[in-house]
Amino acid sequence: MKIEDSNPLWYNVFARKQIPPRKDEVLMQKIVPIKCPKCNNKDSFYRYGKDKYGYQKYLCRKCNHQFAPDRPVSKKVPKYPRCPVCGKATFLHHDYKYYSNYRCCDKKCNHSMFVPKPNNILPASMSKLVGKNDFKRMRYPVHIIITALSMFYLGKNSFRNIALILRVAHNVKVSHTTISNWCKKFAPFFNNLSLELIPMLDFNSDEWHVDETVVKINGQKYYIWFIIDSETRFVLGFHLSPHRGSDQAFTLLNSVKDLGTTNAIVSDRYSAYKVPVKSVLGSSVKHIRVESFKDDISNNLIESFHHQFKAWYKTKQGFNSFESANNLISMFIFFYNFVRPHSSLNGLTPAQVAGLNLTKREKKKYLLVA
Numbered sequence: 001m002k003i004e005d006s007n008p009l010w011y012n013v014f015a016r017k018q019i020p021p022r023k024d025e026v027l028m029q030k031i032v033p034i035k036c037p038k039c040n041n042k043d044s045f046y047r048y049g050k051d052k053y054g055y056q057k058y059l060c061r062k063c064n065h066q067f068a069p070d071r072p073v074s075k076k077v078p079k080y081p082r083c084p085v086c087g088k089a090t091f092l093h094h095d096y097k098y099y100s101n102y103r104c105c106d107k108k109c110n111h112s113m114f115v116p117k118p119n120n121i122l123p124a125s126m127s128k129l130v131g132k133n134d135f136k137r138m139r140y141p142v143h144i145i146i147t148a149l150s151m152f153y154l155g156k157n158s159f160r161n162i163a164l165i166l167r168v169a170h171n172v173k174v175s176h177t178t179i180s181n182w183c184k185k186f187a188p189f190f191n192n193l194s195l196e197l198i199p200m201l202d203f204n205s206d207e208w209h210v211d212e213t214v215v216k217i218n219g220q221k222y223y224i225w226f227i228i229d230s231e232t233r234f235v236l237g238f239h240l241s242p243h244r245g246s247d248q249a250f251t252l253l254n255s256v257k258d259l260g261t262t263n264a265i266v267s268d269r270y271s272a273y274k275v276p277v278k279s280v281l282g283s284s285v286k287h288i289r290v291e292s293f294k295d296d297i298s299n300n301l302i303e304s305f306h307h308q309f310k311a312w313y314k315t316k317q318g319f320n321s322f323e324s325a326n327n328l329i330s331m332f333i334f335f336y337n338f339v340r341p342h343s344s345l346n347g348l349t350p351a352q353v354a355g356l357n358l359t360k361r362e363k364k365k366y367l368l369v370a
Contacts, residue, residue: 036060037067084283085111098250099279114279116254122247124255125240125326126333131185133192144172148179149186153335156315159183187327190334193366197338201354203260205231207288209302210252210267212244213310216318217325224329225252226309228302230266233342234350235305235333240326249276257281264288266299308336 035042041062048059048066055071080090083104093112094101098120104111135142148166151157157165159176166172207230212223225239225248236256241248249272253265257280264286267273277287290299312332319325338351345353358366 034058034069036063036065038065039063081113081115083109083111084113085109098247099275113283114275116250116279118254121250121254124237124251126191126238126255126330129188129191129327129330130323131188131327133189135186135189140172140174144170144174145182145186148174148182149331150335150339152179152183153312153332154340156312158315183331184324184327187330191330194334194338197351197356197366198259200356201232201234201351203229203232203234203236203354204262205229205260206263207231207266207297208236208256208262208264209299210249210265210273211299211302211306212248212270213306215240215313215325217322218320219318222322222325223248225249226302226305227252227256228305229260229262229350229354230301232350232354233301233305233345234337234354238329238333240322240329244272246272246276249273250280253277253280266290266297268299 033042034045036045039060039062041060044061046059046061048057051057051068051071053068053071055068057066057068059066078089080092080102082088083090083106086104086106086109088109089105090102090113091105092100093103097117099114099116102113102115135145138145144166147170148162151162151165152159159179162179163174163176166174208227209230210225210227212225215222215224220242222240222242223244225241227236227238228234229236236259237252239248239252239255241251253276262281262285265273265277265281266288267277267290269289269291273289274287277285288297290297309332316328319328336350338349338356341347341349349356
């Protein structure tokens with residue numbers, strides 16, 4: 001007796017088609033325990049269409065509550081931060097350009113806090129340098145250029161005096177205009193060196209000193225803001241601006257907040273530092289406002305730095321443009337931090353006091369004298 005094929009042609013044709021199952025079969029395939037989140041009902045429901053995301057909705061027959069159990073529950077992110085003192089909710093008290101002031105909803109606590117807006121704070125001028133990033137395609141040797149830069153930034157020599165010294169001592173004829181261009185164009189190169197070396201240093205100290213002073217650019221007054229570490233005498237940052245207000249204080253503190261931690265910020269009685277210190281560095285950092293030079297904690301450290309900076313600046317008789325002033329000040333701070341030995345630090349540089357210890361090969365790589 002001949003056995004017929006177990007898979008006839010008509011079976012193969014219909015097997016390829018996906019025939020949807022019947023409605024009652026769908027209900028039997030998916031049996032999910034459902035519970036009303038409001039009254040805990042487990043056995044009496046209606047199917048009530050779908051929500052806007054396409055998930056099946058159910059209607060409780062006891063409390064008429066509508067819910068979609070298959071929809072994933074998303075945690076609601078609080079719009080405002082919690083109070084750090086009591087943990088309760090806060091409300092927006094004042095909203096400003098660079099920070100927001102929140103206050104606790106609990107009247108007994110009534111804690112006020114400042115939250116900065118980092119995206120709105122402008123970058124410091126020390127990040128806007130223009131020039132060369134290497135010594136390629138230079139007519140003179142590198143050691144001649146480094147010698148000229150050292151005489152300019154470590155001393156009070158003019159460009160013509162440096163050109164005369166190079167001609168007499170090294171028998172190298174260099175124009176004073178060329179030396180002037182050297183002192184400006186290599187600012188991005190030395191800034192990149194400092195960015196490579198700063199992660200090796202430790203700036204966690206008790207106090208950071210901040211202050212501002214006046215310089216003249218093309219006959220107009222500009223304000224330069226400095227911040228210095230009290231233990232290492234390291235200049236953490238600067239900002240050059242034609243204005244003097246809390247906006248510039250925000251920019252300066254925001255540019256150095258990631259370099260380390262400090263217990264206190266020391267400044268003068270200028271009110272522009274009050275809110276930036278609280279909002280950018282947090283309420284844990286104490287703000288010491290010096291009233292007199294005779295106080296136990298004074299701002300003499302940064303005033304002494306201003307004296308050294310002005311002694312170097314007065315020989316220049318002002319700056320010609322904002323870009324040249326920004327580059328020259330950046331180069332001066334690099335030589336102050338990494339090259340110039342300080343008598344108050346036992347002949348060490350601020351970078352060495354902060355923990356910089358380079359081998360001879362690394363010193364040649366970074367072109368450092370100290």
